[in-house]
Amino acid sequence: MASLTVRKLDEVVKDGLRLRAARHGRSVEDEVRSILREAAAEPEPGRAPDERPQNPAPTARQAPAAPRRTAPMPGGGGRVLLIIGAGIAAYKSLDLIRRLRERGAHVRCVLTRAAHHFVTPLSVGALADEPCHTDLFDPRSEFDVGHIRLARDCDLIVVAPATADLMAKIANGHADDLATAVLLATDRPVLLAPAMNPMMWLNVATRRNVARLLQDGRHLIGPNRGEMAEAGEAGVGRMAEPLEIADAAQALLRPKSAGVLAGTRVLITAGPTHEPIDPVRYIANRSSGKQGFAIAAAVAAAGAEVTLVSGPVGLPDPEGVKVRRVETAADMMASVEAALPADVAIFAAAVADWRVAAAGDQKLKKTGEAPPSLPLVENPDILATVSRMEERRPPLVIGFAAETEHVIAHAKAKLARKRCDWILANDVSPESGVMGGDLNTIHLIRDDAVESWPRMSKDEVAETLVARIAAWRESRTT
């Protein structure tokens, strides 16, 4: 087997590989291995699977490339001031510096005094490629870049980890060290990535501070649910992953008005629904909500006004998106109706087809006799209902068809049956790894045209869809 050296590739190719790798949280070498594995698994021309596009429109490979959310921003990736607070999650901020720089951002860092216990100015400075700032009264840095300049010479301030103490100080306008003085002196957007013990996160004082910070226009990413550094503790309090923070930072850096979907109202459904059997049991499915959330994030990053109606998922609210969390199909239907009118509606939720006709008020008990029968009734079909609306029907209604066989044929039938305008069909058979995974293979079906996109990440699917919606919008205005 020949070996391949990444170092020898073109700089442009290497940049592309770094971005892909960053997006998938892999090393560049692992990314190359994954690309090769996928390429080897693709069917050869002439030996295609039985379902080929009958009227192949240009594929995403041939079509003009969709804008990539993680690509460097035009004119550079923006100037980010990263404030690293004193938490065990500070080690992830080292990776965050790399992720931000991979997106073309210029990163300057401030380390709080206590953060020195977790990471060193040397490692932070080496990764940022400039000395990091630590002291409010450092004569060298006051002479060079004082706190006022740090506060102003940036486009965005990211605080990661944002400890409970740091958040309390910001919420109350303290300025007794460099980090808080900078935050008080800035008029730039501030993105906080909280990280703390779940009990601290739930503490009434932290709740109050978080509410105040949101009210003051600060942006939050995370915290996520998961295990804590303290043995045996788990809950909400883990700092968001560096990739998530970098995505949120990039969304804040992108000028909204420049978005291709500025002025468009988009309604999206995502995730599963939970249909109660009794107060403690429910019928559910394996939808993770990742694809719908990725679409919401990409559509919002393109400048649209987005409402996301989501079933129960463990995903944080995408930046700049109005999120409505619901449990059942009936709740989702009501929430969708309340969110209309919209210009575009995208139904990515895996809505349960049925619910239990009479869910128990109390927990069902074993009686020692035959198990209870659970008669089901059909749930409202939200996509079909909205597609059939008269006045309030959005001009573009997009559905999903998750199929395990005859993907395109079934999806075409669904398009006709549900009367939507486009269907994004995907193979969700267990071997596809789509359910809960990060990759997806989509066929976009409109009227008789089928456009088959190559296997790509769910973020890339979202961006390709944004490009198609932008083209649709353009075609209506010209």
Ligand code: C5P
């Ligand atoms: O019929 P099926 O569930 O395969 O249709 C999938 C499409 O219909 C998806 O877009 C899904 O969000 C939508 N749907 C819906 N309400 C339902 C069932 C499906 O909106 N009750």
